[in-house]
Amino acid sequence: MTELDAILSDVDFEGWFFCESQLTAPWGLALPGGRLAAVHAVLEGRCRIDLGPIGISRDLEAGDVAFLPLDTPHSLRSSPDVEAIPVADVPGLDRRDRRMVRLEHGGGGDQVTLLTASFRTAGSLPPVSLAGIDPLIVIPAESHAKLGLLLNLCRTEHHSNAFAQPAVLRRLSELLFLVTLQVLAERGSSKTGWFSTINDPRYGRVLEAVYTRPGDAWSLNRLAEIAGMSRASFARGFRQRLGVTPLAYLTMIRLDRAAAGLAKSRQLISRIALQCGYNSVPSFTRAFVKARGLTPSQFRRQAQMSRSEY
Structure with a gap:
């Protein structure tokens, strides 16, 4: 897949x-x-x-x-x-x-x-x-x-x-x-953008790894190794294609996955944080508030109210 x-x-x-x-x-x-x-x-x-x-x-x-x-x-x-x-x-x-x-x-x-x-x-x-x-x-x-x-x-x-x-x-x-x-x-035929990136074997392997295993202890070096590229070439090419750094993209995927977990499950926030690569609830909360403007608890309440309306 x-x-x-x-x-x-x-x-x-x-x-x-x-x-x-x-x-x-x-x-x-x-x-x-x-x-x-x-x-x-x-x-x-x-x-x-x-x-x-x-x-x-x-x-x-x-x-x-x-x-x-x-x-x-x-x-x-x-x-x-x-x-x-x-x-x-x-x-x-x-x-x-x-x-x-x-x-x-x-x-x-x-x-x-x-x-x-x-x-x-x-x-x-x-x-x-x-x-x-x-x-x-x-x-x-x-x-x-x-x-x-x-x-x-x-x-x-x-x-x-x-x-x-x-x-x-x-x-x-x-x-x-x-x-x-x-x-x-x-x-997809353009040289930039997400669709062209996933169709490139080097970058596609990285996106698949990050998406399927967001909780792993990823580093720029590890991601570059998966792509089979030098760290500098990988980071430069990734940003040219997607407009964000590899680690910024990783953060978006992690917080996006966390948001889905908060909205759809009753799992403890600490467990969701760990599954998404955060070893502590405070660090997860800081990152989540920065990205979403709400604490994980506030987001969960709002999302579940919205789902009940839908």
């Missing part, structure tokens, strides 16, 4: 925003971004997506899946000349139910059906994992059999009005996210 396989197997979604939208021209929505990632699947019709702050725009058609790795602030609209209003200001939109939001909006013209999901996870997928790739990736479903199958399932479920339809659509959106990551890994 590669690191990618292990990570995708461990991803545990804590939904933030999931929406099935029926939109009629003219319409425009501005989305704030800021979560781990966002996926827009166009089930019917066509629209335009704009990443205003970085000047990227694409036209989307039925069957397209738009993937924003870091959920950059963006807008969706029926045509370029339509003003986009903040999604939170759309009349009648009630976001208290995070499990399923239905949105009907627009001026009564040509219709677009969108399946939108922005995600929060309970660990196992740190943001650095999605760094280094394009801020907007559009994949036509027809170019990938599995994506096409998922979109067909989404369309079928959307029109079915069947029992448990919201839950089925939500889980289908999670599968869209995971399969999109598979496509990106298969197509």
